[in-house]
Amino acid sequence: MSKTANMNLIMSDAASRRQRISILLGQSFLFLITSLSTFAVFFIFYFILKDAIPFFKLEGFREFFTSTHWYPSGSPAEFGALPIFIGTGLVTLGAVVVAVPLGISAAVCLSDLLPFKVRQIVKPLIEVLAAIPSVAYGFFALVVFAPLLQNHGGVILSTGIWLVLGPILALLVIVIGDLITEKLREKIPNPKTAGAIIFPVLGILALIFLYRISTNLLGIEISSGTNALNVSIILGIMALPTVVSVSEDALQAAGRELREGSYALGATRAETIIKTIIPASVSGILAAVILGVMRAIGETMVVWMASGNASRIPEPWYNVLQPIRTLTATIAGDMGEADHVTGSSRFHVLFAMAFCLLAFSFIMNLVSEIIVKRSRRKLGK
């Protein structure tokens, strides 16, 4: 009896040893792969920096960051990348303006308003947007959207402003109206009638404001459809799946207890969403926005095909109806002619640009990482 027990013990010992070894093996294998990908990042940094530094050695920093003359093929060549930086920023900002309100409201709808069954169908559908190749987006922007903007620019702008500003103004009316009625509650005996007056007045003011803007926009003529606006809209649509998907996950992560607690305190659905769930998941949403921005800033094909590639600062600088040039499109467009054999500045300047992009996305990644970490601590997860 004691012998069999002993045998069992030995058997299990051997088994657990084998198990431990296999776990150790698996762990070291995974460690190897992880460190490989970390090395890949360092190598990319190293190789881009290696070819970027000669540019700054040859040409210095001043012209690159402050001059507006971009003639890499001229003699003498000029490497003023300021318009290109501004163009990149402008397009990215435009993409954010398009993608963020749309994306967050879509995420709220998916997570808290629509029935679960609808969400199961719609969310994968939105994610399909990310699977469309960027050349297809670029082709659409160049062949369909640019002529449309040229021929019906005013109409598109004036309806677009309703779509973009409308929801924001509606929210503003509710918030401002709420604040005013709250203030009046102590002074006026009948706050309900006050509310009945204040909300329609604010609403009508907002409508008049919107109407004025949209009629002004109706008269605008767009001479060239390949401009910052075109690219911004398309990039916004391309960034949507990321923004929707990630911020929807963040909203879901806010948890059932939070929602039920809020309802238990007598809050309506709107109050629950605006005052409880969104603040609770705001860092997750921010991370989603940052990821969306990165998608927009790194996109090459669409901007190359549909931004016009004019290396000039728009007048005034925020005028999205003029063609612009971005860092990615410049790298893609100029790489062919820039011969690395002779070690020309024209070749190295592209690496300088690539390094700027890389540095920027690295910083953005760090920021989003910090934000996500902080949100986890806050939610106690």
Next chain:
Amino acid sequence: MKKKILAMTAAAAVAASAGASDKIVIDGSTTVGPIAKAFAEYYMAANPDVNITVSESGSGNGAKAMMNANCEIAIMSRPMKQTEFKAAAEKGIQPVAHVVALDGLPLLVHPSNPVQDLTVEQVRKIYLGEISNWKEVGGPDKAIVTISRDTNSGTYETFAKLIMNKEKIGGKCEYVGSNGAIRQRVQSTPAAIGYAGLGFVDKTVKALKINGIYPSTETVQTGEYPVARPLFMYTDGYPRLGSPLYQFVTIHLTEDGQEMVEEIGFVPVTAY
């Protein structure tokens, strides 16, 4: 048994080497692309065992592919530069030029544009940004949208040399990546002006007279049209007589080849 395996591997090796020698990779200019494609189709129809691929990534890329030995033929819409020759020679490659056709560089506008005729000087000023409205050259009161090829392109280099006189194009100018994209932008933009190879002129765009001469096969042939250039195919050394590569780069000298060049819209060299 062993013998059999040996024989089989030997046969496979022969087949592989035969396959390798009968493969022609062509890369470069989007202007010369249509000619190379037509020639490739023609040649492959007659020699089904030869495999030809044509990719169009711009003259500069073509030259680069040649010096990296990534292609057998570099098609270019400009002569190779000194720096490119030097770089190629350092890698042991000796580019040899074959002029396959001549090309004019028509200035294209939207068909609705009433302007018919510009001088080289006017075109230059338009691209410099000194003339910025169509009414200054007898057109409607509309801001001119100037469109150029990327600085990566041989067509751009030709334009810079023949029209711009190496002066710098204004910052307002838009840049696009191919001849087709130029035509597309001009088609859809009433106030646009752009330039492309002769072969890209069709009914959807209007070619302008330059200095009073309309760009056509005849005026390029006679040398009257002021903006014209040769189109090139470059090979590494002169191809061995009778090889598929040799046959391919001499198609433009045959009657069929000339017909094809003309059909695509360029000017055969033999007519010059």
